[in-house]
Amino acid sequence: MASVYLAGFDPQSGMGGPPCLVKGRSVLKNDEIVLDDAFARKYHFRLGDRIRIQDSTMKVVGISTGTNAFVIQYAFVTLQCAQSLTGMPNMVTCYLVRVKESRNVSRVVEEIREELPGVEVYDHWTFLQNNIREMESGFLPFVYTIAAIGVIVLTAILSLLLSVNILERRKDFAVLKTLGSSRSFLSRLIIGQSLLISFAGSMVAVVLFFPMVSVIEFLSPEISTKSSLEQIASVVLTVGTLSLISSFISMQRLRRIYPLEAFS
Amino acid sequence: MKESETDKIVRLDNVTKTFGSNGHRTVALRNASFHVSRGELLVLLGPSGSGKTTLLTLIAGLLEPTSGKISLFGRSIGHYTSKELQQLRARRIGFVFQTFLLIDSLTAQENVTLVLRFAGKARTEAQRRAHELLRQFQVAHLAEKFPPTLSQGEKQRVAVARAFANGPDLIIADEPTGSLESKQGLEIMQLLQQYARDLNKCVVIATHDLRIAELAHRIIRMEDGVLLQNTASTIRPVI
Numbered sequence: 001m002a003s004v005y006l007a008g009f010d011p012q013s014g015m016g017g018p019p020c021l022v023k024g025r026s027v028l029k030n031d032e033i034v035l036d037d038a039f040a041r042k043y044h045f046r047l048g049d050r051i052r053i054q055d056s057t058m059k060v061v062g063i064s065t066g067t068n069a070f071v072i073q074y075a076f077v078t079l080q081c082a083q084s085l086t087g088m089p090n091m092v093t094c095y096l097v098r099v100k101e102s103r104n105v106s107r108v109v110e111e112i113r114e115e116l117p118g119v120e121v122y123d124h125w126t127f128l129q130n131n132i133r134e135m136e137s138g139f140l141p142f143v144y145t146i147a148a149i150g151v152i153v154l155t156a157i158l159s160l161l162l163s164v165n166i167l168e169r170r171k172d173f174a175v176l177k178t179l180g181s182s183r184s185f186l187s188r189l190i191i192g193q194s195l196l197i198s199f200a201g202s203m204v205a206v207v208l209f210f211p212m213v214s215v216i217e218f219l220s221p222e223i224s225t226k227s228s229l230e231q232i233a234s235v236v237l238t239v240g241t242l243s244l245i246s247s248f249i250s251m252q253r254l255r256r257i258y259p260l261e262a263f264s
Numbered sequence: 265m266k267e268s269e270t271d272k273i274v275r276l277d278n279v280t281k282t283f284g285s286n287g288h289r290t291v292a293l294r295n296a297s298f299h300v301s302r303g304e305l306l307v308l309l310g311p312s313g314s315g316k317t318t319l320l321t322l323i324a325g326l327l328e329p330t331s332g333k334i335s336l337f338g339r340s341i342g343h344y345t346s347k348e349l350q351q352l353r354a355r356r357i358g359f360v361f362q363t364f365l366l367i368d369s370l371t372a373q374e375n376v377t378l379v380l381r382f383a384g385k386a387r388t389e390a391q392r393r394a395h396e397l398l399r400q401f402q403v404a405h406l407a408e409k410f411p412p413t414l415s416q417g418e419k420q421r422v423a424v425a426r427a428f429a430n431g432p433d434l435i436i437a438d439e440p441t442g443s444l445e446s447k448q449g450l451e452i453m454q455l456l457q458q459y460a461r462d463l464n465k466c467v468v469i470a471t472h473d474l475r476i477a478e479l480a481h482r483i484i485r486m487e488d489g490v491l492l493q494n495t496a497s498t499i500r501p502v503i
Contacts, residue, residue: 178353179378179382179426180352180355180382180383181354181382182350259353262359262361262365263317
């Protein structure tokens with residue numbers, strides 16, 4: 001059993017139907033359905049398959065994209081079918097209004113509000129912003145929390161690695177101090193090492209990123225990823241910054257190594 | 265000819281060093297007074313725990329005396345800033361350790377190059393000088409080898425080359441022959457003796473080996489942090 005959000009629309013106008021079909025066609029009859037691509041892949045549905053929703057059997061006639069919202073996916077049926085499935089024959093939750101090019105959208109919105117008081121009316125841009133805001137308030141904090149935990153864990157691990165390395169080479173650092181190395185030389189040594197580790201790690205991550213994305217999308221089709229060069233560069237830059245912070249943290253250990261230790 | 269003050273590289277006046285707090289106070293060095301001049305090889309001779317290493321670290325400015333005064337190159341150590349002391353160690357003091365203490369992750373040549381870089385030499389100049397020193401110490405063929413692959417004698421030759429690299433006015437050596445066979449130890453002592461005598465530099469060595477001490481210009485015997493005897497040695501010719 002799987003869950004999908006059903007959207008009923010008028011096949012005659014096509015408004016409110018699947019925004020982009022990648023396979024098949026849109027629905028024409030009441031026993032036809034268009035499924036979201038991620039949903040179809042996850043549950044292995046193909047064109048021509050028949051799926052059962054409550055007591056009705058529907059034929060998959062199309063696959064759409066742009067209808068996956070990570071936690072939910074949409075499927076499209078005729079309005080009549082949706083009303084029948086919900087058991088509310090006259091129920092309509094929203095109307096999409098196409099405004100003629102000669103008309104001013106804001107004016108049309110005002111007119112609808114005046115004609116139908118109590119009905120919420122949004123123009124396309126406001127509707128989009130509302131959706132984005134809802135996404136940001138619900139989903140993004142979760143992503144940001146995971147990212148913040150990642151930043152803290154990465155900084156801690158890198159600091160720990162560098163600190164262990166400093167302690168393992170404690171005698172070497174004591175000797176370098178005895179021989180007259182400047183504080184800046186030792187700092188550069190630690191920073192260089194930290195940047196080298198983070199650069200190597202970033203390169204491995206970049207190499208592994210695309211195969212891993214393919215695996216994830218194969219295992220969980222509802223997770224769709226998009227990445228640009230700018231995003232990858234900003235991640236590498238962030239890792240570089242974190243490595244600098246880690247090297248400054250681990251440098252505290254360096255300060256507690258005394259040249260005198262070379263003689264012990 | 266009378267020795268002038270400027271010839272005195274190191275001078276100690278009633279220097280005492282104690283460790284620990286009142287409850288567990290250990291006197292590592294008690295009222296030490298002596299000086300070391302240019303051209304001199306001084307040996308601090310004494311058993312383990314007699315305060316030799318403490319004395320060396322005081323001379324190098326790595327420790328501060330509890331009381332008394334130490335002058336290095338004619339200036340009280342207390343008047344040097346930590347930055348000046350670091351530069352002094354990089355440019356005017358060379359170090360030789362018992363266990364060589366070469367950096368294992370660097371080649372023999374890089375070990376020598378490193379101290380030249382600390383002294384402010386340009387990279388290419390430092391590399392050229394390092395190679396020249398390794399050739400002088402007959403270990404040029406080991407320039408690209410890493411310390412763990414070298415024998416004890418080879419390691420100490422590289423370590424001495426590192427100590428001589430910047431032509432320091434003072435060399436501080438802590439048991440430099442302690443990890444070597446007697447023949448190799450003698451060779452190292454001869455190198456140090458030549459350095460002091462021929463280049464008019466100053467070498468201070470801490471050792472418990474009486475045979476090594478015989479090559480010194482002067483011997484200071486130590487026991488329990490006290491300087492017992494300060495005698496001129498009969499200098500043996502370099503073989």
